[in-house]
Amino acid sequence: MRHIWKSFRSLYFAALMMLIGSGLLSTYLALRLAADNVDSLWVGALMAANYFGLAVGGKVGHRLIGRVGHIRAYATCAGIVGAAVLGHGMTDWLPAWVGLRMIVGLGMMCQYMVIESWLNEQADAKQRGAVFSGYMIASYLGLVLGQLILVVHPQLGLELLMLVAMCFALCLVPVAMTRRIHPAPLRPAPMDPRFFIKRVPQSLSTVLGAGLIVGAFYGLAPLYASSQGLSTEQIGLFMGSCIFAGLVVQWPLGWLSDRYDRAVLIRSVAGGLAVVALPLAIFPSVPLELLFGMGFLISLLQFGLYPLAVAFSNDHVESERRVSLTAMLLVTYGVGASIGPLAAGVLMKLFGEQMLYAFFSFFALVLVWRIRPQAVTGLHQVDDAPLSHVAMPAASSPLSAALDPRVDEQTVQDVMQAPVAAEDTEEEEQPEEIEQAGDEQVSRS
Template identity: 70%
Template sequence: MTSIWKSFRSLYFATLLMLIGSGLLSTYLGLRLAADKVDTAWIGALMAANYLGLVLGGKVGHRLIARVGHMRAFVSSSGVVGAAVLGHGLIDWLPAWLLLRALVGLGMMCQYMVIESWLNEQAQASQRGRVFSGYMIACYLGLMLGQLTLVLHPALGLELLMLVALCFTLCLVPVAMTRRSHPAPMQPVALEPMFFIRRVPQSLTTILVSGLAIGSFYGLAPLHASLMGLSTLQVGLFMASCILAGLLVQWPLGWLSDRYDRGALIRNCAVLLTLASLPLAILTELPLELLFPLGFVFCLLQFSLYPLAVAFSNDYVEAEHRVSLTAMLLVTFGIGACLGPLSAGLLMRELGPNMLYAFVSFCAFILIFRVRPDTIKNMQPVENAPLQHVVVPDNMTSSPLSAALDPRVEERTVHEQMQRANPAPEAGDQSAP
């Protein structure tokens, strides 16, 4: 792992800085609007706009990289994100904040695509799993450090927005200083939605529920904690502990996933998540000694759904479709992450802040009846299934290009898809880069 870190430290460090900024921005905006007594529906809408931008960025990023190259795409995206972050401090009109949040999400997805293009092309086949693990650790560590920033600076002034913009500015430095060659541009892969709806409907449902839950949590959990009486410092610690739970569960989850039926694991996880959400949904007052462990257990289960669904879907999809599968899963997650904060925000406005966890409990309850043993038995796994479980980021901190880092995807298959998506220009074609 040391050699992997040395080889890709500049890209990992850029990812770390980006996620510090992103994690801090989401929590800061939630707490800032809560302090200003803004309607919870607006807070949910801001998180929904961020995920909408991430989904749209998957399409825009391919075109931008193909047009101007990886380095220019990364620089321009960082500039847009930094300007949008500072725009939150210059404009108080909430509809404008929706546009700014969408721009942040769009720009960040373009940045993810640049970094993952580099990782994909430079990683050897035998290194892909470890390279992706390092990338995932950088993502989670960045999100946690973003929350812990509130511990060091609990005041909700404009200084935090400046710090977020500083992170997105500094992430340019390691990418600009890398001595690695630029990867070749990639064209968008086909989503093939009907193919995957017929082939892996349970996985797509699980991904959708995961998006509903995680999108709502990141957008509204800081607000819920604040309304429960926690200070800004305590909210930062609470969110950091929850994200830590998401990181710690990944490796034992992989061990279980490789030894037990994944459909049954998803269903059991949904049952436990339904039950774990109930104390948070029912109890209107919780001491810190109870809120922190309940939130930790809640996130252990919540952050298990996405990687289990990814592994489960790969068992039923051939290697040549797995890059398209990743794109489809991310779009499905993004749809859920857009709808979740909006729905939960409206429920919190009408029925109280605890409706955040009641909403997650309801979503998990539906999943119990959607992933059933009788429907799984009718599905036909691919040859050599079940495949090895691979730890993956469980929110929109990756792009469709991350599939090429998955060691379950054959290197030859990825190369062939890249060639089909980006054919060599004919002689005399002046449009070639």
């Protein structure tokens, strides 16, 4: 493991600095608007714009990387993101902030794509799982450290925006200084939404629900904590402990996922989330100790939905389709994460801040109703299912599947090295068996 950390430390450091900046920016903007008594709807709109930018950035990133190369694309986007961050300090006009948040999300997606394609290019097939784990740790650690900065510097001045911009400037250094050659050219992974909707509908429902819940959490949890009377330092600790729960849950979740029915696990986690979130949804005010304890427990459950859904869907999709599947899952997650903060923000504006956790409980119950283990026929289950569970990073691009050790190595090479020129004729050149498979009788996984 030490050899892997040494080999990939520059890319891990770049991811760490990016996530420190991103995590700090999200909480800072929410607290700034809360201090100015701005409607929670605007707070939700900012987070929705960020996830919309991430979703759009997948397409833009492929084109940009194909045109100017990995290093130039990364440097361009890091510069744009840093400028957009500082732009928040130049105006208080909220529509401008929404636009700037979308630019930040779009630029960061391109940066994720560069880092993940580079990690895959340098990782030996046997090391891919360990490399992916290191990337996940760097991602979650960055998000936690971003929250803890508020403990050290609780004043919501422009200094924090400068610190965020500094993080995005520093994440440039290890990529710009690399002496390694560029990774292979990229092209977008082809998607056939109708095929995946028929093949893995329950997994997509879970991913959509996870996006709704986690997107609302990142955008509006600082606002909820502020309404409970927490200071800026306490809000930083609260958010940091909740995000840390997302890291802690990955390994026990993987142990359970490899030994028990994943549909049952998803339903159980959703049911537990619906129950655990109820006290914070019902009571407008709770003691500080209870808030931290319940928040940590809720986060253990909410951050478990997405990786379970990814593992469940991979059990029912052939290896050659798994990179495309990851792209489909991330688009679905992005749609949910764009809608969730807006919908929860409206509820909080109309009925009070505790509606955030009522929102969590409601959609968790929807997943309990939607996930039906008895409907899984196993008709398209892969031969070696259940595949080993892989912990998912806090943020990733459509290329994250390339780092997944469950994905066939030849499939990775085909996706990573296909010529960019194929992008415009992508739909026409897809093999006929994709269309035929979509018409088959499929399992409800």
